[in-house]
Amino acid sequence: MTIRFYNTLTSRTEEFASIEPQTVRMYSCGPTVYDFAHIGNFRSFLFADLIRRFLELAGYDVQHVMNITDVGHMTDDAVADGAGEDKMQVAAQRIKEDKKSGKVPEGAIDNPDDPYQIARYYTNAFLDDARQLGLKVAFEYPDNILHATEQIAPMQEMIARLIDRGHAYVGGDGVVYYSVESFPAYGRLSGNTLDHLHSGAGGRISEEHQAAKRHPADFMLWKPDSHHIMKWDSPWGPGYPGWHIECSVMALKRFGVDTIDIHTGGEDLIFPHHECEIAQSCGATGADYFARFWMHARFLLVEGEKMSKSKGNFYTVRDVLEGRVTGRPVHPSVLRYELLKSHYRSNMNFTVKGLQDSAGAVKRLQDFRSRCEAASSGEVAEVANSHPVIREFIDALSDDLNISAALAVVLPWAAETPADPAEALGVLREINSVLAVAPIDLELGGTAAPADDEDANVQALCRQLDEARARKDWPTADEIRKQIIDRGYNVHTGRDGTTAERPLA
RNA sequence: GGCGCCGUAGCCAAGUGGCCUAAGGCGACGGAUUGCAAAUCCGUUAUUCCCCGGUUCGAAUCCGGGCGGCGCCUCCA
Numbered sequence A: 001m002t003i004r005f006y007n008t009l010t011s012r013t014e015e016f017a018s019i020e021p022q023t024v025r026m027y028s029c030g031p032t033v034y035d036f037a038h039i040g041n042f043r044s045f046l047f048a049d050l051i052r053r054f055l056e057l058a059g060y061d062v063q064h065v066m067n068i069t070d071v072g073h074m075t076d077d078a079v080a081d082g083a084g085e086d087k088m089q090v091a092a093q094r095i096k097e098d099k100k101s102g103k104v105p106e107g108a109i110d111n112p113d114d115p116y117q118i119a120r121y122y123t124n125a126f127l128d129d130a131r132q133l134g135l136k137v138a139f140e141y142p143d144n145i146l147h148a149t150e151q152i153a154p155m156q157e158m159i160a161r162l163i164d165r166g167h168a169y170v171g172g173d174g175v176v177y178y179s180v181e182s183f184p185a186y187g188r189l190s191g192n193t194l195d196h197l198h199s200g201a202g203g204r205i206s207e208e209h210q211a212a213k214r215h216p217a218d219f220m221l222w223k224p225d226s227h228h229i230m231k232w233d234s235p236w237g238p239g240y241p242g243w244h245i246e247c248s249v250m251a252l253k254r255f256g257v258d259t260i261d262i263h264t265g266g267e268d269l270i271f272p273h274h275e276c277e278i279a280q281s282c283g284a285t286g287a288d289y290f291a292r293f294w295m296h297a298r299f300l301l302v303e304g305e306k307m308s309k310s311k312g313n314f315y316t317v318r319d320v321l322e323g324r325v326t327g328r329p330v331h332p333s334v335l336r337y338e339l340l341k342s343h344y345r346s347n348m349n350f351t352v353k354g355l356q357d358s359a360g361a362v363k364r365l366q367d368f369r370s371r372c373e374a375a376s377s378g379e380v381a382e383v384a385n386s387h388p389v390i391r392e393f394i395d396a397l398s399d400d401l402n403i404s405a406a407l408a409v410v411l412p413w414a415a416e417t418p419a420d421p422a423e424a425l426g427v428l429r430e431i432n433s434v435l436a437v438a439p440i441d442l443e444l445g446g447t448a449a450p451a452d453d454e455d456a457n458v459q460a461l462c463r464q465l466d467e468a469r470a471r472k473d474w475p476t477a478d479e480i481r482k483q484i485i486d487r488g489y490n491v492h493t494g495r496d497g498t499t500a501e502r503p504l505a
Numbered sequence B: 001g002g003c004g005c006c007g008u009a010g011c012c013a014a015g016u017g018g019c020c021u022a023a024g025g026c027g028a029c030g031g032a033u034u035g036c037a038a039a040u041c042c043g044u045u046a047u048u049c050c051c052c053g054g055u056u057c058g059a060a061u062c063c064g065g066g067c068g069g070c071g072c073c074u075c076c077a
Helices: A039-057 A087-101 A115-132 A136-140 A152-164 A194-200 A207-211 A245-255 A267-285 A317-321 A332-340 A352-376 A388-398 A403-415 A421-435 A453-470 A474-486
Strands: A004-007 A012-015 A023-028 A061-068 A145-147 A168-170 A176-178 A219-224 A239-241 A260-266 A291-297 A300-302 A348-350 A490-494 A497-501
Touching (some): A004 A291, A023 A039, A039 A061, A039 A115, A039 A136, A039 A291, A039 A317, A039 A332, A039 A348, A039 A388, A039 A421, A061 A245, A087 A115, A115 A136, A115 A145, A115 A317, A152 A168, A152 A176, A152 A219, A152 A239, A152 A267, A245 A260, A245 A267, A260 A267, A267 A291, A317 A332, A332 A348, A332 A352, A348 A352, A352 A403, A388 A421, A403 A421, A453 A497
Parallel strands (some): A023 A260, A061 A145, A260 A291, A300 A348
Antiparallel strands (some): A168 A176, A490 A497
């Protein structure tokens, strides 16, 4: 089996091989925790999860690390004074308003002016969302998901090393900058080489900032700023680290190697973030590569448009799951499937209709599983990867994560009635270890929707319906069935009586 | 303007020179089944791959040119 991935670094699809046989070290840029993560963020995180789970099925031991950016960086809004705002302060302001409107529950954040409380609140929200959607690394918190604010010392060590090695300097404004001219490979990932940056820079850069730097493309490693809401002592004065440095540090520190196998993120991170990470990491270690494979997920569109708060199509995971997008609750596995079903390097258009389509596919897989379980009395056979269905599934994903071809293997197969249900369950277990939608995650238990009063009421109606049917009182039976459907349930009358369940979306 | 992805049915989307008069899913439609439904099963659903040229015996697939969509293009994140 040959695994091939598209590598942003070379702009080509290349054969994947890990540096150390059987082990893959993968780093994914994680969320900022100033607000709830949105579905676009999760498309990127789930793309990384797909790589990880696929490689595991293919036999690798995958070590997956992600960061949480909780340092209060600055906004990119060009406000009047040209300095931007502290993101944590912006969040604090918003939270005060959200508390009044109830969007942030009472007691969740006692003191919005405490950035650590804000970070903790949104970190927990992220982890909840991530676990619901079956993001495997979220179950490895805090071992494999690291907070930037807990890595300040190693960041300072790396900055000091970069200064020693001639890759960084203290500018005229006291800020520590990375010298891009000291790193000839700068621009290799994004194509934004120093020549191109010169010609494309235009008049967007303010004169005073440039004066402090040796080259316009030099970027910040440490900013002394005694007014910043989160600050730490450093050899360069109290302040805070640059945005890029945390990822370089965490990846190298957590893995203990100079070169990792895969680095993932959203396509917006290619430049400047990942370009700068490479410059920092390779500058500090002297290695030729920071990561061998750079893989980027394309942006998510919503109903054909870029997701933005001003357009009102800016959805968080909980907006979708709690029904604020479709008008009814959506099962997490449906959202997972929806965000996973398009190729990661294509435009993914998130739509209400697409979500409903995904619900159909997920239900098909879940029903298949139920039918097999009933037929096999729960027995699950051990199957090897050489099984034809698993073989084809892996082959499809081996081709740069061709998820559509992989689903085209699974779905027709799951439409058949298997000759050997125990074997089918074994196959499904392997396939579901990657898809994780039927159920959301086999190994990790998954999240069953909690039964509530409404469920109990509906169960009672099902019994009444059965009684009416036993009397052949069809008008009453039809009336009850209609009531159950009106409550938003799907009804099924079978050999063993009537059952009702909530639709997946 | 620079760099980079991409453009196949109502929607998602496979296919990367001949087995393509183009997978698979969702949806839709017709039928079987059902007291009626649901589920399930069977069948139908692109002579055509954004447009125009070219290469070739042969192109959705290669080349050139258009058109269209998306991302990034710095010190603030």
